[in-house]
Structure formats: C-alpha cells, structure tokens
Amino acid sequence: MIGTVSVRPTRLALLARNFTYSFTGLHKFNSSIDSVPSLSSRKFSSASPTLVNSQNPGSGPRLQPKKPLDVISEEKGGGISRIDEDISIEYPEDTGLPRTPIIQGRGGRHFKRTLAQFSLEDKVSVVTGGASGIGLALSQSIVASGSHLAIVDMNRKLIANPRYLVQKIIKTNYHNVDDEAQIQAKTLLEQFKSENPGLEKLPTVTAHYADVSNPASVDDAIADIIAKQGKIDNLVTCAGFTENFSAVTYPYDRMQKLWGVVVDGTYLFTTGVAKHLIKRQASGSMVVIGSMSGAIVNVPQPQAPYNAAKAAVRHLAASLAVEWATHDIRVNCISPGYILTALTRKILEENFEFREKWVSLIPAGRVGMPEDLMGPVTFLLSDSARYITGADLRVDGGYTLT
Template identity: 30%
Template sequence: MTPSAASTSATAVRNPVHLAPVPYKLVGVNAALKAASDPSFEVKPEIFSEFSLKGKTAAVTGGDGGLGLEFCIVLAELGAAVYAIDLPTSVSSDFEAAVAYCKKLGTSLKYKSADVTDPEQVNAVFEEIASENEGKVDVLIAAAGILGSENDVEKYPPELFRKVMDVNCSGVFYSAQAASSIMKRAGVAGSIILIASMSGSVVNREMKWAAYNISKSAVIQMARSMACELGQFGIRVNSLSPGHIRTKMTAAVLDVEPETEAFWASLNPLGRIGAVHELRGVAAWLASDASSFCTGSDILVSGGHTVW
C-alpha cells in the first residue's frame, strides 16, 4: 500500500482505533539485559507475578457448581476477591466446601443470587459487588448456561429454544454488559471471559443439540463484537470453548452410559474426554495480565476434537 493510499484508508474509518503505546515490562529479555548492566538488580522468576490477581475483584456467573465453581477457586488461588453469581437462593454443599477452602488460602469467595436473564437483577448485583470493592470489577467469567434437551430440529419446543437462548446468550450479554460498564466507569483494564463451547464452532456428531449449538456460536461472536468496542478502553473480551468435559452433570449420564463416553473420547486425538481442572490454566491466563495482548479470540480446549 502506498503512503497516500494508507492515509486515505485511515481517514475513511469513522471510528479509528486509538493508538496506545507498546507497554514495557521488566521481565524476560528486558530483565536479563537489566541484570547484565546492573549487578544490584534482583533476579527472580516473574511469570508467576504476571498471573497474580491480588487486589482484584472477580465475578463468575454460574458459580455455584460445575465449571463455574472451578473457575471461582482458581481465581481465588490467584489472589482475587471472588463473587459467584447463580440462580439458587441457597448454595450447594460443593460451594460451601469451596468457601472454606478459599478461606484457608487467605482469599475470599462470596455468593450472590441473581437471575442472569433479568438485566435489572444483573445490573443490581454487579453494582453491589462494585460497591463492596472500591467501585470496581476487574474480571468476569460468564459461565452460566444450560444444555436444554436433545430434540429433532423440526420438533424443537419453542419455549425450550427461547429458554436456552435466554440463559446462554442473553444472560451472558447482560453479565458482560454490566461488568464492562463498571470497568469503563472505574477506568479498569479488565478481562471478560465468555464461556462458549466447541459446539459453537462444530456440530457434535450424532447429537441433536441445535439450540445449544446456536447459542454458543452466538457467544463466540459476542466476544468478538464486544472486544472491538471495548478495546479502546483497555478492556479485553475473549471466549473460552471447552470440549467434552466430565462434570457432575455429564457424569450423571456417562456413568450409566459408558458407551457415550467411549464415543465422545473417540472423536479427539487424545482419546479421552476432559476433566474440569484442565480448564484452570487457560482461565487463569485469560483473566490475568499474562494474556494482556489477547482479545477477540476464541480459545478451544477440546483435546483436539475440532482438528479432525
């Protein structure tokens, strides 16, 4: 492209991207060069501090159990004050155990009841969390979601389709909307992680989950769209797409249908389905400054399911 063409192209953009300076951090090669020139420089591992969430506030929707509760614990392990948001008015025994565990870690895990499909409730609960934490929310993992039921597409009940879309799509949007509003107001360069699924990119073979698949595809596009709007404020938005994972919910089926687990396992190169803990690392990375140049991406964690 010629200079004149580049100039014309830039001026034709209605909302040009705000050009921010490239950040400098005294880690890696920069740290090595500093150490070489300054004998008093303290040499120590820095990668762990890049993952730290100390002093930050995190919220996880769908946090009473399943993947959501695992995300709550890993964020607490990184040092964040964590809030789980879910529909039940009383918490599960698993959540109670997680609260006690986080307390022993020296961090906190609290619970807020709200219906993610009700934007007024969602806004209210995020404002409440912000008010308890110096007006800020730094991290959101929107993990609330439902599977619906397996149905032929031409017979899929309209009321169930609406419910799946309302929870998996609208609920995720309302949560991200509320969190991003607080981040912008507080001037926080936050991280928003929307939990999608590999089912948003591929169709699960021999499984009639059209409504679920459609909703998760919408979440992936939602992350891209929000990333484009919020990047100028330093707010990053990504989606995380797990493959077949053994949770308490899926175990209820797989334990009585071992042939289903064998079939799922046969569909990826690793030859097994995933464990909940295998999503901890990627959630920690996306939530922290370790992923500071990642936005608008969909991170697939599927054992390679989508490469075949």
Template identity: 40%
Template sequence: MSTRLFSRAIPSSSRTLLPSSSQAIAASRASSSQRQRILVGAQVRWNSAVAAKARKEKFLPDFSMAGKATMITGGARGLGYEFCRAFVQSGCTSLAIVDLKEEEAEESARTLVTEACLDSDMDPKDYQIIGIGCDVSSELSVQQAYRRTMDTFGRIDSVVASAGIVENYSAFDYPFDRIKRLYDINVHGAFFTAREAARHMIPQGGGSVVLVASMSANIVNIPQPQTPYNSAKAAVKHMASSLAVEWAKKGVRVNCLSPGYMLTKLTKTILAHDQELKKTWESLTPMGRMGDPEDLSGAIVFLASDASRFMTGSEIRVDGGYCCV
C-alpha cells in the same frame, strides 16, 4: 561412542549436571547404552529437585489474581465452580459467585474458603467470597448482582460469564419455550453480564471479560441433536469478538473460552447410564479421553489475568483436539 566423545555430550560448564561419584563409577563399568541411561537418570533427578524448589520460589507474576475483584456467573457448580477454585488458587481473595439460587452460591463460597485455608497461612477472614442469587436471563437481575458486587469490593477487574444450559432435542421436536429459555440464558445472559462488566470497568481504566462458549461454536456435535445450543454458542463466540473491537480502546478486553467434552458431575451422571455415548465422544477426541474440569484452570486464569493483557477478541479451545478433525 567412545568414553571421551560421550563425555563431551555433558556440558562441562554446568557442574550441577554431572552425576555423583558412585554414578560415575557405575557408568565407567557399564556398556555405552547402560552408561547413557545412568547419566541421563542423574540429570532427570537433578532437574526434578530444582523444579520442586523453583515451584516454591518462582511464578510469572502476571498470572496472579491477587488484588483483583472478580465475578463468575454459574459459579456454584460444574465448570463455573472450577473457575472459582482456579481464581482462588491463583491468589484471588475477592470473588462474587453468581448463580440462580443464592443459597447454593453461598454454600459454594463457604466451601471455597474452607478449601483455601487448608495447609495455608491464609485465614477465613482474609477472603471476601460472596454468593449472589441472579437470573442472568434478566437484565435487571444482572444489574442488581453487579450493584451488590460493587458495594462489597468497590471495583470489578475480571468477569467470567459461565452460566449456561444445554438440552438435546431434534429440531422438529424442540419446544419453542425451551429454545427461548436456552437463548435467554446462554446468549442474552452472556451479553447482559459482559455489558454490565464494561459499564463498571471503563471508568476504572479497564478489565477482562471472558465469555464461556463451547467447541460446539465451531463444529456440529454427534450423535446428540442440539442445534439451538450449537448456534447459541456460536453467537457467544462472535459476541466476544464484536464486543472486543467495540471496547478495545476503552481498556476492556473480551475473550472466549471454548471447552470440549468435560466430565462434570452432571455429565458423569448422564454417562453412567449411557456408556456407549461416552465411548463415542472419546473416540472422536484425538486425545482419546474427555476433559476433567481442572483442565480448564490454566486457560481461564490466563484469560482473566494480566498474562493475556494484549489479547482480545480471541478464542481458546480446550477440547483435546476435537475441532482439529
């Protein structure tokens, strides 16, 4: 390619894309392939500088959680805690962390406030992050958690039903009391959480409810046997669609987030004793790895915020492509 023809490839209308004089001199003395690398490198550096500046100045406001009163069940640890952190990082200052043991929820609340104030202009008194003890399998306990949340914030805008358990038994060996407990937490707990959210959101004009299902709602995991878990998450997924239709005209959106295999602290502990299982899960995932909990942050904020305001009854899978194959 001639020098004249190559120069046409650099937009003349954008002076900021042109290289420095030293880069231009170096390019004139180089071969065509070398010249292209020099000029492209200058453009990459320019883009990096602008991107750094833009990150400080420009965000789509609809993704902000500022001014929203929120609740996350199962929020004291694991994926639920990562959702709490994502909300706070997106501007949320009013958050109820709901978990079975209130002292653990309160400890997580204190940790979140401390993290949020590091290298920040925010002060601990700027945050209303509370921990609430709640057994989501009990409708009465869920109602009490909402009562405390409403007493604190006066409203509720976004709720994430993240509380859940998983166990691995073969179908013949699965104890009935364990099956019942799993359904009570994963299915009934999600329903109680969503229903109480809607009861408070409808009078105030609406809100967003996110039910956390799993890729297991769509596929059968191997090699571990977990039929009740898979069917429970399929129920949660369809529950989100059904409630979304029921409440659509009342302003309450209900969507579903379905994670794939995630490296939570608990999962890491389990896999530390079974590296072959980890290799199997990774080999079955097209991206070749398990997810980090923070890989879900963007999706949960999108579903809970105004950025998804015309979205209801939908599922977002974050599974590294697992369900595609």
C-alpha cells in the same frame, strides 16, 4: 493394471496422494478401525479403479473409480458423523444433580517459580454459574491466583434433598444456609484457608443471586457485588446448560430459556460490567465460556439451538473485544470440549454408548475435567495475556482438529 500404464511422475504422485487421503478419511470415520485395510494392503477386485480420461480418452489415462466405490457413502459411509434424531435428553432439575465438590489441593503456596504476571492479586472477579460444575472449578482457580471472588448463581434451594442438606450443615456448621452459592462460597474459602495455614490476608468470597436472562436481576446482582466488593475487575460468564432434542421436536419454551441463559445472560453481564469499568476508567478482562459446539456439530446427539447459542457467544466476544479495545477492556472466549461435570457424568451413565463415540473422536483419548480449564481462564484474565483480546481458546483435547 496400473503398472502397465505410463504416467508422468507428478500426476502419479498426485493420484497416490488423493487416494491415500480418501482411504484415510474412510478409515477415520468408520466405527471399527480394523474394518478398513490400509491402501498399501488393499487388494483391488473387479471394483478396482480403472484408468480413463473422460474428456479425451485418447490423450492419456486418468484414474477414475468404478460404480461400486461410488456407492460406499450411500451404503456404509457417514454413519458415525450423523445425528440420531431419536435421542432426547432434557436438562434435569438442579436438585437432581449432586453438588460439585471443591477440588482438593488447588490452593496453597507455590514452591515452583512462575511469572508474576499470572497473579490476579487484589483483583475482584465475578463468575456467573460459579456454584457448580465448570464455574466452581474456575472460581477456585481465580481465588488460588490471588483474586477476590463474587459467585453468581440461581441460589438453588436444597430442601428437595433434606438428608444431604443436614449432613452438609453438620459438617460445615452453617446452620442458616439454604442456597447453593453461599454454601459453595464458604466451602471454597474454608478449603483455601486449610491449604494456606497462617496466611494473614484472605480473599473475600461473596455469593449473589441472579437470573442471568433478566436485565433487572443482572443489574441488581452487579450493584450488590460492587456494594460488597467495592469494584469489579474481571468477569467469567459460565452460566448455561444444554439439552438434546431434534430440531423439529425441540420445545420452543425450552429453546427460549436456553438462549436466555447462554446468549442473553452473556450479553447482559458483559455489558453491565463494561459500564462499570468505563465509568471507573479502569481496565478489565472478561472471559466468556463458549463451546467447541459453536464451531462444529456434535454427534450423535441433536442440539442445534445450543450449538447456535454457543456460536453466538463466541462471535459476541470477538465483537465486544473490538468495540471495547479503546477502553482497555479485553474480551476472550474459551471453548471447551466434552468436560466431565455432574451433568455430563449423568448423561454418560444413562447413555453409555456416548462415551465410546465421543472419546473415539478426541485425539487426546479422554473426556476433559473441569480442572483442565483452570489454567486457561487464569491466563486470559491475567496480565500475562494483556495483548490478547478477541481470541477463542479451544480446550477440547484436539476434537475440532480432525
């Protein structure tokens, strides 16, 4: 049918491009890649497009699909890109998650040359949420890059799992340690020492308590860091968590808690450290950990409050970057994609179908690891990024590109 109609080449090219795009999009979002044939091999039946000019039928042909093609979206389309409101996942108690291990082989002397600008030598860096997950990996990268470190966490008591605690105490000889931040601070330093034998100057690694959603607690933590470390140069805000409830069933008190940790916590720590830097008339660098969820809507799990909170964090970073530029304080955002932390692993183990759906939408073909964020955060904190502020660096395997 198409071959018998005379159409100007430019319009024919445009039509071909539009239909190729349509079928490519349908192909991409279908759960079975083989279920949609390519345009070149597709045989049009009675539902094939016909050539009609709806405005003036006698003036020339125009390609227009018939009804059966129109109803594809109603019958089959969009399924993989929709929220499943039946999914409900509450953030577990901290004692229900295994301790995050220190990543092996990430310190040590470098035998390959790199720019001196990447060094964080003699800086003091603060990481909130630094005792586990992404925060612990970032803490380790900061120490490996030459910085002193202050880990801020909720100091979770480990008495809920006494057998594991006893094993840990015996292994590390820390007989009086009962909170996670202190254990991880000492373990991290021991790991650094083992990978740098004979190193005369070791970094100072301290542990501090803070409820990041509480202004007085944040002020106390910052004062404690300054008292023990002498100053603060860099900040990474990594404290946060996510839960999955449909918007109409999300418990309001839990939503308030999430926003308190993610949004209020980021605001309170960034402004608190900024006050210290401005008072010292010192330059500084901050990296807030956002999420790709601040720019897209994750599927199939519902998490509207988390998505909105991370969008707020991303724009807060941009706003503070402009406001504090005159003080030589840089503020950037890193937006990770799916990262395989202890929490993510637990979710995937209990909801195996998530992994297939998530990975199918990631061009890189895999879920990220915490160490995938070690280089980006070091770069943004260091002088190698001294002309970068207000940026949002997405580390998501290409998820948000498609």
